[in-house]
Amino acid sequence: MKRTAFVVGMGLIGGSISLAIKRDQDIHLVGYDISAEQLHMAKALGVIDEAASSLEEGAQAADFIILAVPVSKTIELIEQLSTIPLKQGVIVTDVGSTKQDIAAAADNHFGDNVCFIGGHPMAGSHKSGVEAAKAHLFENAFYLLAPGKNSEPRHIIALQNLLKGTKARFLQMEPQQHDKLAGTVSHFPHIIAASLVHQLKKLEKTDPEVAQLAAGGFRDITRIASASPVMWRDVLLHNKEEMLRLFAEWQIEMDSVKEMVERCDGKAIHAYFQEAKAFREELPQREKGAIPAFYDLFVDVPDHPGVISDVTRILANKEISITNIRILETREDIMGVLRLSFRSEDDRVYAQEELKRHMYETYTI
Numbered sequence: 473m474k475r476t477a478f479v480v481g482m483g484l485i486g487g488s489i490s491l492a493i494k495r496d497q498d499i500h501l502v503g504y505d506i507s508a509e510q511l512h513m514a515k516a517l518g519v520i521d522e523a524a525s526s527l528e529e530g531a532q533a534a535d536f537i538i539l540a541v542p543v544s545k546t547i548e549l550i551e552q553l554s555t556i557p558l559k560q561g562v563i564v565t566d567v568g569s570t571k572q573d574i575a576a577a578a579d580n581h582f583g584d585n586v587c588f589i590g591g592h593p594m595a596g597s598h599k600s601g602v603e604a605a606k607a608h609l610f611e612n613a614f615y616l617l618a619p620g621k622n623s624e625p626r627h628i629i630a631l632q633n634l635l636k637g638t639k640a641r642f643l644q645m646e647p648q649q650h651d652k653l654a655g656t657v658s659h660f661p662h663i664i665a666a667s668l669v670h671q672l673k674k675l676e677k678t679d680p681e682v683a684q685l686a687a688g689g690f691r692d693i694t695r696i697a698s699a700s701p702v703m704w705r706d707v708l709l710h711n712k713e714e715m716l717r718l719f720a721e722w723q724i725e726m727d728s729v730k731e732m733v734e735r736c737d738g739k740a741i742h743a744y745f746q747e748a749k750a751f752r753e754e755l756p757q758r759e760k761g762a763i764p765a766f767y768d769l770f771v772d773v774p775d776h777p778g779v780i781s782d783v784t785r786i787l788a789n790k791e792i793s794i795t796n797i798r799i800l801e802t803r804e805d806i807m808g809v810l811r812l813s814f815r816s817e818d819d820r821v822y823a824q825e826e827l828k829r830h831m832y833e834t835y836t837i
Protein backbone atom coordinates (compact mmCIF):
# COMPACT_ATOMS: atom_id res chain seq x y z
CA MET A 473 0.00 0.00 0.00
CA LYS A 474 1.33 3.43 -1.00
CA ARG A 475 1.64 5.99 1.77
CA THR A 476 -0.52 9.11 1.48
CA ALA A 477 0.47 12.74 1.95
CA PHE A 478 -2.33 15.27 2.35
CA VAL A 479 -1.53 18.89 1.53
CA VAL A 480 -4.04 21.49 2.77
CA GLY A 481 -3.77 24.79 0.87
CA MET A 482 -3.06 24.57 -2.84
CA GLY A 483 -1.26 27.91 -3.14
CA LEU A 484 2.32 28.86 -3.97
CA ILE A 485 3.88 26.95 -1.08
CA GLY A 486 1.47 23.98 -0.89
CA GLY A 487 1.77 23.56 -4.67
CA SER A 488 5.57 23.85 -4.67
CA ILE A 489 5.96 21.35 -1.82
CA SER A 490 3.61 18.93 -3.58
CA LEU A 491 5.64 19.16 -6.80
CA ALA A 492 8.91 18.68 -4.89
CA ILE A 493 7.53 15.60 -3.10
CA LYS A 494 6.16 14.15 -6.33
CA ARG A 495 9.50 14.38 -8.14
CA ASP A 496 11.22 12.27 -5.51
CA GLN A 497 8.74 10.03 -3.66
CA ASP A 498 6.45 7.17 -4.58
CA ILE A 499 3.52 8.46 -2.57
CA HIS A 500 -0.15 9.19 -3.19
CA LEU A 501 -0.57 12.97 -3.04
CA VAL A 502 -3.96 14.33 -2.06
CA GLY A 503 -4.73 18.05 -1.98
CA TYR A 504 -7.43 20.24 -0.50
CA ASP A 505 -8.29 23.94 -0.65
CA ILE A 506 -11.32 25.97 0.41
CA SER A 507 -11.11 27.56 -3.01
CA ALA A 508 -12.61 25.03 -5.44
CA GLU A 509 -10.86 26.89 -8.26
CA GLN A 510 -7.37 26.53 -6.74
CA LEU A 511 -8.03 22.85 -5.99
CA HIS A 512 -9.26 22.19 -9.49
CA MET A 513 -6.25 23.98 -10.95
CA ALA A 514 -3.85 21.94 -8.76
CA LYS A 515 -5.34 18.72 -10.11
CA ALA A 516 -5.37 20.01 -13.70
CA LEU A 517 -1.70 21.06 -13.46
CA GLY A 518 -0.71 17.63 -12.12
CA VAL A 519 0.44 19.08 -8.79
CA ILE A 520 -1.61 16.45 -6.89
CA ASP A 521 -2.89 12.96 -7.70
CA GLU A 522 -6.31 13.50 -6.13
CA ALA A 523 -8.48 16.35 -4.85
CA ALA A 524 -10.11 15.61 -1.49
CA SER A 525 -13.77 16.57 -1.23
CA SER A 526 -13.37 17.68 2.40
CA LEU A 527 -10.74 18.23 5.06
CA GLU A 528 -12.08 15.24 7.00
CA GLU A 529 -11.88 12.88 4.03
CA GLY A 530 -8.28 13.83 3.18
CA ALA A 531 -7.05 13.97 6.77
CA GLN A 532 -8.38 10.58 7.89
CA ALA A 533 -6.52 8.65 5.20
CA ALA A 534 -3.20 10.51 5.51
CA ASP A 535 0.18 9.34 6.81
CA PHE A 536 1.48 12.92 6.51
CA ILE A 537 -0.53 16.15 6.69
CA ILE A 538 1.06 19.40 5.47
CA LEU A 539 -0.76 22.64 6.34
CA ALA A 540 0.12 25.27 3.72
CA VAL A 541 -2.35 28.06 4.51
CA PRO A 542 -1.96 31.51 6.15
CA VAL A 543 -0.86 31.40 9.81
CA SER A 544 -4.28 32.18 11.40
CA LYS A 545 -5.89 29.50 9.24
CA THR A 546 -3.14 27.05 10.25
CA ILE A 547 -4.11 27.53 13.90
CA GLU A 548 -7.82 27.03 13.06
CA LEU A 549 -6.99 23.90 11.06
CA ILE A 550 -4.99 22.43 13.96
CA GLU A 551 -8.11 22.84 16.13
CA GLN A 552 -10.29 21.23 13.44
CA LEU A 553 -7.87 18.35 12.86
CA SER A 554 -7.82 17.59 16.58
CA THR A 555 -11.53 16.69 16.34
CA ILE A 556 -11.07 14.32 13.38
CA PRO A 557 -10.05 10.66 13.93
CA LEU A 558 -6.58 10.69 12.32
CA LYS A 559 -4.36 7.66 11.63
CA GLN A 560 -2.30 6.55 14.63
CA GLY A 561 1.21 8.03 14.30
CA VAL A 562 0.33 10.57 11.61
CA ILE A 563 2.96 13.29 11.15
CA VAL A 564 1.48 16.78 10.86
CA THR A 565 3.59 19.74 9.74
CA ASP A 566 3.00 23.30 8.52
CA VAL A 567 4.86 25.90 6.45
CA GLY A 568 3.83 29.10 8.24
CA SER A 569 6.17 32.08 8.38
CA THR A 570 5.81 32.31 12.18
CA LYS A 571 6.22 29.42 14.58
CA GLN A 572 5.42 30.23 18.24
CA ASP A 573 1.62 30.49 18.09
CA ILE A 574 1.36 27.50 15.77
CA ALA A 575 3.54 25.37 18.08
CA ALA A 576 1.40 26.41 21.07
CA ALA A 577 -1.82 25.46 19.22
CA ALA A 578 -0.38 22.05 18.29
CA ASP A 579 0.77 21.44 21.88
CA ASN A 580 -2.69 22.38 23.21
CA HIS A 581 -4.82 20.49 20.75
CA PHE A 582 -3.05 17.37 19.55
CA GLY A 583 -2.99 14.21 21.63
CA ASP A 584 -0.42 11.39 21.69
CA ASN A 585 -1.66 9.86 18.42
CA VAL A 586 -0.32 12.85 16.44
CA CYS A 587 3.28 13.92 15.94
CA PHE A 588 3.49 17.63 15.12
CA ILE A 589 6.67 19.13 13.67
CA GLY A 590 6.47 22.83 12.82
CA GLY A 591 8.11 23.78 9.52
CA HIS A 592 9.11 26.88 7.56
CA PRO A 593 10.72 26.70 4.15
CA MET A 594 12.62 29.98 4.14
CA ALA A 595 12.19 30.76 0.47
CA GLY A 596 9.31 31.80 -1.67
CA SER A 597 8.23 34.72 -3.75
CA HIS A 598 5.86 37.66 -3.89
CA LYS A 599 3.54 35.58 -6.09
CA SER A 600 0.56 33.62 -4.80
CA GLY A 601 -1.50 30.70 -6.02
CA VAL A 602 -0.79 27.26 -7.41
CA GLU A 603 -0.07 28.63 -10.92
CA ALA A 604 3.17 30.08 -9.54
CA ALA A 605 4.23 26.82 -7.83
CA LYS A 606 7.64 25.40 -8.75
CA ALA A 607 9.28 22.12 -7.69
CA HIS A 608 12.64 23.90 -7.32
CA LEU A 609 11.36 26.83 -5.20
CA PHE A 610 13.18 25.65 -2.06
CA GLU A 611 16.40 24.32 -3.60
CA ASN A 612 19.37 25.26 -1.44
CA ALA A 613 17.14 27.24 0.94
CA PHE A 614 17.03 26.75 4.70
CA TYR A 615 14.00 24.76 5.85
CA LEU A 616 13.44 25.28 9.56
CA LEU A 617 11.91 22.52 11.64
CA ALA A 618 10.56 23.02 15.14
CA PRO A 619 9.77 19.56 16.58
CA GLY A 620 6.73 19.43 18.87
CA LYS A 621 6.17 17.59 22.15
CA ASN A 622 5.66 14.09 20.66
CA SER A 623 8.30 14.16 17.98
CA GLU A 624 11.11 11.66 18.19
CA PRO A 625 14.19 11.54 15.94
CA ARG A 626 12.53 8.88 13.74
CA HIS A 627 9.63 11.26 13.02
CA ILE A 628 11.99 14.06 12.04
CA ILE A 629 13.91 11.70 9.76
CA ALA A 630 10.64 10.53 8.17
CA LEU A 631 9.55 14.13 7.50
CA GLN A 632 12.94 15.15 6.10
CA ASN A 633 12.84 12.09 3.87
CA LEU A 634 9.36 13.02 2.60
CA LEU A 635 10.64 16.54 1.82
CA LYS A 636 13.96 15.41 0.27
CA GLY A 637 12.79 16.51 -3.19
CA THR A 638 12.72 20.14 -2.02
CA LYS A 639 16.57 19.92 -1.94
CA ALA A 640 16.36 22.31 1.00
CA ARG A 641 18.75 22.40 3.97
CA PHE A 642 17.01 21.38 7.18
CA LEU A 643 17.76 23.19 10.38
CA GLN A 644 16.15 22.68 13.81
CA MET A 645 15.24 25.68 15.90
CA GLU A 646 13.04 26.62 18.84
CA PRO A 647 9.88 28.50 17.76
CA GLN A 648 10.83 31.56 19.80
CA GLN A 649 14.29 31.82 18.25
CA HIS A 650 12.76 31.31 14.79
CA ASP A 651 10.32 34.21 15.25
CA LYS A 652 13.08 36.49 16.50
CA LEU A 653 15.36 35.81 13.52
CA ALA A 654 12.59 35.75 10.89
CA GLY A 655 11.32 39.03 12.36
CA THR A 656 14.53 40.80 11.37
CA VAL A 657 15.33 39.14 8.04
CA SER A 658 11.81 38.80 6.67
CA HIS A 659 8.83 40.20 8.61
CA PHE A 660 10.04 43.71 9.44
CA PRO A 661 11.55 44.31 5.96
CA HIS A 662 8.08 43.62 4.60
CA ILE A 663 6.68 46.56 6.57
CA ILE A 664 9.47 48.81 5.31
CA ALA A 665 8.82 47.78 1.69
CA ALA A 666 5.10 48.48 2.01
CA SER A 667 5.72 51.82 3.77
CA LEU A 668 8.00 53.01 0.94
CA VAL A 669 5.22 52.23 -1.52
CA HIS A 670 2.78 54.22 0.63
CA GLN A 671 5.20 57.15 0.65
CA LEU A 672 5.31 57.06 -3.16
CA LYS A 673 1.52 56.81 -3.37
CA LYS A 674 1.11 59.94 -1.25
CA LEU A 675 3.53 61.94 -3.38
CA GLU A 676 1.88 60.73 -6.57
CA LYS A 677 -1.29 62.65 -5.59
CA THR A 678 0.51 65.97 -6.02
CA ASP A 679 3.30 64.91 -8.40
CA PRO A 680 1.88 62.19 -10.68
CA GLU A 681 5.09 61.93 -12.75
CA VAL A 682 6.94 60.40 -9.77
CA ALA A 683 5.47 56.96 -10.46
CA GLN A 684 7.26 56.90 -13.84
CA LEU A 685 10.55 57.47 -12.04
CA ALA A 686 10.04 54.65 -9.53
CA ALA A 687 12.19 52.14 -11.39
CA GLY A 688 15.48 50.39 -10.61
CA GLY A 689 16.34 50.51 -6.92
CA PHE A 690 12.82 51.44 -5.83
CA ARG A 691 11.36 48.43 -7.60
CA ASP A 692 14.06 46.13 -6.15
CA ILE A 693 13.56 47.22 -2.57
CA THR A 694 9.74 47.14 -2.79
CA ARG A 695 9.30 43.87 -4.76
CA ILE A 696 8.07 42.00 -1.70
CA ALA A 697 5.28 44.58 -1.17
CA SER A 698 3.47 42.79 -4.04
CA ALA A 699 2.98 39.69 -1.89
CA SER A 700 -0.33 38.45 -0.43
CA PRO A 701 -1.80 40.95 2.12
CA VAL A 702 -3.72 38.14 3.85
CA MET A 703 -0.56 36.14 4.43
CA TRP A 704 1.43 39.15 5.69
CA ARG A 705 -1.36 40.43 7.94
CA ASP A 706 -1.26 37.07 9.71
CA VAL A 707 2.54 37.11 9.95
CA LEU A 708 2.53 40.49 11.71
CA LEU A 709 -0.33 39.56 14.05
CA HIS A 710 1.45 36.36 15.06
CA ASN A 711 4.85 37.94 15.64
CA LYS A 712 3.50 41.04 17.35
CA GLU A 713 6.00 41.34 20.25
CA GLU A 714 9.01 41.03 17.95
CA MET A 715 7.50 43.54 15.51
CA LEU A 716 6.94 46.05 18.32
CA ARG A 717 10.54 45.62 19.49
CA LEU A 718 11.81 46.15 15.93
CA PHE A 719 9.65 49.28 15.46
CA ALA A 720 11.32 50.77 18.55
CA GLU A 721 14.82 49.85 17.29
CA TRP A 722 14.07 51.14 13.80
CA GLN A 723 12.89 54.48 15.14
CA ILE A 724 16.14 54.90 17.10
CA GLU A 725 18.10 53.98 13.95
CA MET A 726 16.17 56.46 11.80
CA ASP A 727 16.59 59.21 14.39
CA SER A 728 20.33 58.67 14.36
CA VAL A 729 20.55 58.87 10.54
CA LYS A 730 18.27 61.92 10.60
CA GLU A 731 20.64 63.65 13.04
CA MET A 732 23.63 62.92 10.77
CA VAL A 733 21.77 64.61 7.91
CA GLU A 734 20.65 67.56 10.08
CA ARG A 735 24.26 68.06 11.19
CA CYS A 736 25.44 67.75 7.54
CA ASP A 737 27.89 65.18 8.94
CA GLY A 738 29.26 63.79 5.68
CA LYS A 739 31.87 61.67 7.48
CA ALA A 740 29.24 59.93 9.63
CA ILE A 741 26.90 59.40 6.66
CA HIS A 742 29.74 57.92 4.60
CA ALA A 743 30.72 55.61 7.47
CA TYR A 744 27.06 54.55 7.88
CA PHE A 745 26.76 53.54 4.22
CA GLN A 746 30.26 52.05 4.13
CA GLU A 747 29.57 49.80 7.12
CA ALA A 748 26.26 48.61 5.65
CA LYS A 749 27.89 47.96 2.24
CA ALA A 750 30.76 45.97 3.77
CA PHE A 751 28.43 43.87 5.95
CA ARG A 752 25.98 43.20 3.12
CA GLU A 753 28.75 42.10 0.78
CA GLU A 754 29.87 39.54 3.37
CA LEU A 755 26.37 38.00 3.58
CA PRO A 756 26.18 34.45 2.20
CA GLN A 757 24.99 34.49 -1.42
CA ARG A 758 23.90 30.91 -1.96
CA GLU A 759 21.07 30.74 0.53
CA LYS A 760 17.61 31.57 -0.67
CA GLY A 761 15.23 33.69 1.36
CA ALA A 762 15.71 37.40 1.83
CA ILE A 763 18.39 37.36 -0.86
CA PRO A 764 17.72 35.04 -3.79
CA ALA A 765 20.22 32.35 -4.76
CA PHE A 766 21.84 32.28 -8.16
CA TYR A 767 23.23 29.23 -9.88
CA ASP A 768 26.09 30.58 -11.93
CA LEU A 769 28.03 29.06 -14.77
CA PHE A 770 31.11 30.70 -16.32
CA VAL A 771 31.77 30.23 -20.02
CA ASP A 772 35.00 31.15 -21.83
CA VAL A 773 34.06 32.85 -25.06
CA PRO A 774 36.28 34.05 -27.91
CA ASP A 775 35.82 37.77 -28.47
CA HIS A 776 34.02 37.84 -31.78
CA PRO A 777 30.60 39.04 -32.88
CA GLY A 778 27.72 36.60 -32.51
CA VAL A 779 29.22 34.50 -29.75
CA ILE A 780 26.74 35.60 -27.09
CA SER A 781 23.79 34.91 -29.32
CA ASP A 782 25.30 31.48 -30.12
CA VAL A 783 25.46 30.60 -26.40
CA THR A 784 21.92 31.84 -25.70
CA ARG A 785 20.59 30.04 -28.79
CA ILE A 786 22.09 26.71 -27.65
CA LEU A 787 20.36 27.07 -24.29
CA ALA A 788 17.10 28.38 -25.76
CA ASN A 789 16.96 25.35 -28.10
CA LYS A 790 16.91 23.17 -24.98
CA GLU A 791 14.42 25.49 -23.23
CA ILE A 792 16.89 26.32 -20.44
CA SER A 793 16.05 29.76 -18.99
CA ILE A 794 18.83 32.16 -18.12
CA THR A 795 17.93 34.54 -15.28
CA ASN A 796 20.95 36.80 -15.74
CA ILE A 797 23.84 37.20 -18.16
CA ARG A 798 26.99 39.28 -17.72
CA ILE A 799 30.18 39.74 -19.72
CA LEU A 800 33.00 39.78 -17.19
CA GLU A 801 35.96 40.56 -19.42
CA THR A 802 36.42 41.35 -23.08
CA ARG A 803 39.52 42.87 -24.53
CA GLU A 804 40.95 42.43 -27.96
CA ASP A 805 42.74 39.12 -28.57
CA ILE A 806 41.81 37.55 -25.24
CA MET A 807 39.04 35.28 -24.18
CA GLY A 808 36.00 36.89 -22.61
CA VAL A 809 34.05 35.28 -19.80
CA LEU A 810 30.29 35.07 -19.73
CA ARG A 811 28.60 34.64 -16.38
CA LEU A 812 25.24 32.94 -16.82
CA SER A 813 22.80 32.64 -13.89
CA PHE A 814 20.11 29.97 -13.72
CA ARG A 815 17.06 29.33 -11.59
CA SER A 816 18.17 25.95 -10.28
CA GLU A 817 21.10 23.57 -9.98
CA ASP A 818 19.41 21.22 -12.49
CA ASP A 819 19.29 24.01 -15.09
CA ARG A 820 22.95 24.85 -14.47
CA VAL A 821 24.07 21.22 -14.88
CA TYR A 822 21.99 20.81 -18.04
CA ALA A 823 23.36 24.07 -19.49
CA GLN A 824 26.93 23.00 -18.74
CA GLU A 825 26.42 19.67 -20.55
CA GLU A 826 24.90 21.37 -23.59
CA LEU A 827 27.61 24.02 -23.86
CA LYS A 828 30.36 21.40 -23.48
CA ARG A 829 28.74 19.44 -26.33
CA HIS A 830 29.17 22.59 -28.44
CA MET A 831 32.88 22.82 -27.49
CA TYR A 832 32.57 25.69 -25.01
CA GLU A 833 34.86 25.67 -21.96
CA THR A 834 32.72 26.05 -18.85
CA TYR A 835 33.37 26.13 -15.13
CA THR A 836 31.65 26.84 -11.82
CA ILE A 837 33.11 28.39 -8.66
Ligand SMILES: NC(=O)C1=CN([C@@H]2O[C@H](COP(=O)(O)OP(=O)(O)OC[C@H]3O[C@@H](n4cnc5c(N)ncnc54)[C@H](O)[C@@H]3O)[C@@H](O)[C@H]2O)C=CC1
Binds near residue numbers: 541703
Ligand atom coordinates in the same frame (compact mmCIF):
# COMPACT_ATOMS: atom_id res chain seq x y z
N1 LIG B 1 4.70 33.12 -0.07
C1 LIG B 1 5.88 32.81 0.39
O1 LIG B 1 6.89 33.22 -0.20
C2 LIG B 1 6.02 31.97 1.62
C3 LIG B 1 4.93 31.66 2.40
N2 LIG B 1 5.07 30.88 3.52
C4 LIG B 1 3.90 30.53 4.32
O2 LIG B 1 3.16 29.60 3.57
C5 LIG B 1 1.77 29.69 3.85
C6 LIG B 1 0.99 29.74 2.55
O3 LIG B 1 1.41 30.83 1.80
P1 LIG B 1 1.26 30.88 0.20
O4 LIG B 1 1.28 29.51 -0.36
O5 LIG B 1 2.23 31.89 -0.26
O6 LIG B 1 -0.20 31.50 0.07
P2 LIG B 1 -1.24 31.36 -1.15
O7 LIG B 1 -2.18 32.50 -0.99
O8 LIG B 1 -0.55 31.19 -2.44
O9 LIG B 1 -2.00 30.01 -0.81
C7 LIG B 1 -2.76 29.78 0.35
C8 LIG B 1 -3.89 28.83 -0.01
O10 LIG B 1 -4.54 28.41 1.19
C9 LIG B 1 -5.92 28.31 0.89
N3 LIG B 1 -6.66 28.31 2.16
C10 LIG B 1 -6.88 29.35 3.01
N4 LIG B 1 -7.60 28.93 4.07
C11 LIG B 1 -7.82 27.60 3.90
C12 LIG B 1 -8.50 26.61 4.67
N5 LIG B 1 -9.08 26.87 5.84
N6 LIG B 1 -8.55 25.35 4.19
C13 LIG B 1 -7.98 25.04 3.00
N7 LIG B 1 -7.33 25.93 2.23
C14 LIG B 1 -7.25 27.20 2.69
C15 LIG B 1 -6.21 29.49 0.00
O11 LIG B 1 -7.41 29.33 -0.71
C16 LIG B 1 -4.97 29.48 -0.88
O12 LIG B 1 -5.15 28.73 -2.07
C17 LIG B 1 1.61 30.90 4.77
O13 LIG B 1 1.46 30.47 6.09
C18 LIG B 1 2.91 31.65 4.62
O14 LIG B 1 3.24 32.34 5.81
C19 LIG B 1 6.28 30.32 3.86
C20 LIG B 1 7.38 30.57 3.08
C21 LIG B 1 7.35 31.43 1.94
Ligand SMILES: O=C(O)C(=O)Cc1ccc(O)cc1
Binds near residue numbers: 594595597
Ligand atom coordinates in the same frame (compact mmCIF):
# COMPACT_ATOMS: atom_id res chain seq x y z
O1 LIG C 1 9.99 36.93 -1.98
C1 LIG C 1 10.94 36.78 -1.21
O2 LIG C 1 12.09 37.15 -1.47
C2 LIG C 1 10.75 36.13 0.11
O3 LIG C 1 11.53 36.31 1.00
C3 LIG C 1 9.59 35.23 0.21
C4 LIG C 1 9.29 34.70 1.57
C5 LIG C 1 8.12 35.13 2.18
C6 LIG C 1 7.78 34.62 3.41
C7 LIG C 1 8.58 33.70 4.04
O4 LIG C 1 8.22 33.23 5.23
C8 LIG C 1 9.74 33.27 3.46
C9 LIG C 1 10.09 33.76 2.20
